[in-house]
Amino acid sequence: MSTPITKLVLDFDGTCTRVEQAAAAYLDEYRAGLADHLAVTEEAWAAALDRVRSRSPKIGWMVAGTPSAPAAADPYILAYEAAHHLLRRTGTHGDIPVSVHAKAYAACPAPWREDARSIFETVIGRGIEIWFVSNSGTAYIESRLQEVFQPGDPLRASVKVQSDAGKFKVCELPWEDDPLLDAAARDLFGRIPPAFPSAELGRPIYLRRGSYFHALSRVFGGNFDALRATLFCGDIWELDLAMPRLLGARVHLLDRAPPFDTCDYERRALAAEGEWAKGGVELTSLLEWL
Ligand SMILES: [Mg+2]
Known part of the structure; x- marks a missing residue:
């Protein structure tokens, strides 16, 4: 010691x-970037974010297949989990490209x-x-x-x-x-x-x-x-x-x-x-x- x-x-x-200061702008940009993959209204997005928040930390960030952090620990994790929740809810096939995060992340630096x-x-x-x-x-x-x-x-x-x-x-x-x-x-x-x-x-x-x-x-x-x-x-x-x-x-x-x-x-x-x-x-x- x-x-x-x-x-x-x-x-x-x-x-x-x-990150909390960049969160609102990032989450809006992320939702806008989803448009090519998943149609999400503002209301549906807000509801999905709330749902993930309400279940974190029992549910974790599953980006690599295994829970690795509380699902609402930061805006980037939260957006990923909310988008994947919506993919499952809507039965949408395919995944969301990493570029959706990358673009929003670059546009809204914390x-x-x-x-x-x-x-x-x-x-x-x-x-x-x-x-x-x-x-x-x-x-x-x-x-x-x-x-x-x-x-x-x-x-x-x-x-x-x-x-x-x-x-x-x-x-x-x-x-x-x-x-x-x-x-x-x-x-x-x-x-x-x-x-x-x-x-x-x-x-x-x-x-x-x-x-x-x-x-x-x-x-x-x-x-x-x-x-x-x-x-x-x-x-x-x-x-x-x-x-x-x-x-x-x-x-x-x-x-x-x-x-x-x-x-x-x-x-x-x-x-x-x-x-x-x-x-x-x-x-x-x-x-x-x-
Ligand atoms: Mg960190």
Whole structure:
């Protein structure tokens, strides 16, 4: 526990951005983008969103076939689940192309948290490297970082992006040889249980997130001993923090703002981790670890 922190692994949306401020515009754009695939009136869309909200977190984000996060944890997950609910309700065949999300996401960027820049500066000033590990694309996050760091800012070199992590994929590691996934790394992953049961949720919390683990292998250069010196910060317990905590890392859960509020089971999971886990409302709460 006394190992000094040398890396901070950050989630992007909701953790460093205010997704609630972009939510209304994003959800409208998403609905507009559905038109070629599924006719949805404003009323039907609002009703579908409400229905998903009312069933979350018992129902989860099923984008990769297995529940991976509360279905109403952020606007992107909510839109996906509402659209798929409508596909099923209307018996519509086929799927909704990822481009519907991509277009709405690009059109309605969530603003950075106001304290992001100052927190990055403090963290980097303590000699800690920042890594973004997110489901969003690496190129997208790098472009958003230009809003925080002016060209030539020396701090930018201490912020790395290892994105397209697919944290929502509950899956095994790729079987192909990969120098970053040596026998020790595969053994570590192999010891992760498939899931924690949760009577409260009525579904398990799935843990074997092979795609996320693979992204972390790139952050650590294949040396997972680095987990002990790494702090993870995210806004969704299952998606961002449950697996890293199980692997021995310290974790920090940021509160989600209404209407995407952090769930009680997430707070209880955090509290159960004792000194290995903290939480807060703003990014500044991270500084408690330093
Ligand atoms: Mg997030």
